[in-house]
Amino acid sequence: MLPLSLSDDELSHIMQACEPLAPERRACFVQAVADALAVSPVIGPGAVGRAIRETQRRFFDPPNLDRYSVGTRSKYRSSSGVREPRERRRY
Numbered sequence: 001m002l003p004l005s006l007s008d009d010e011l012s013h014i015m016q017a018c019e020p021l022a023p024e025r026r027a028c029f030v031q032a033v034a035d036a037l038a039v040s041p042v043i044g045p046g047a048v049g050r051a052i053r054e055t056q057r058r059f060f061d062p063p064n065l066d067r068y069s070v071g072t073r074s075k076y077r078s079s080s081g082v083r084e085p086r087e088r089r090r091y
């Protein structure tokens with residue numbers, strides 16, 4: 001495979017797209033983006049964005065938010081789920 005010629009911004013976008021991924025999957029993600037760009041006839045910001053978007057769908061593992069949804073208390077809500085009125089300060 002021939003080396004890709006990417007601008008600093010394009011490489012920066014690829015590296016930023018790695019951040020939400022698990023650390024052990026980042027190298028494979030970058031390689032998959034490079035493979036997708038290798039078959040692209042023109043490499044530019046649009047092609048890089050498309051390659052990132054399509055590849056990230058395969059590699060991103062969304063966090064399990066179920067443990068936060070039922071039965072947990074929030075510091076912003078009362079136990080009944082109804083917002084309590086705030087006291088007014090008098091100056």
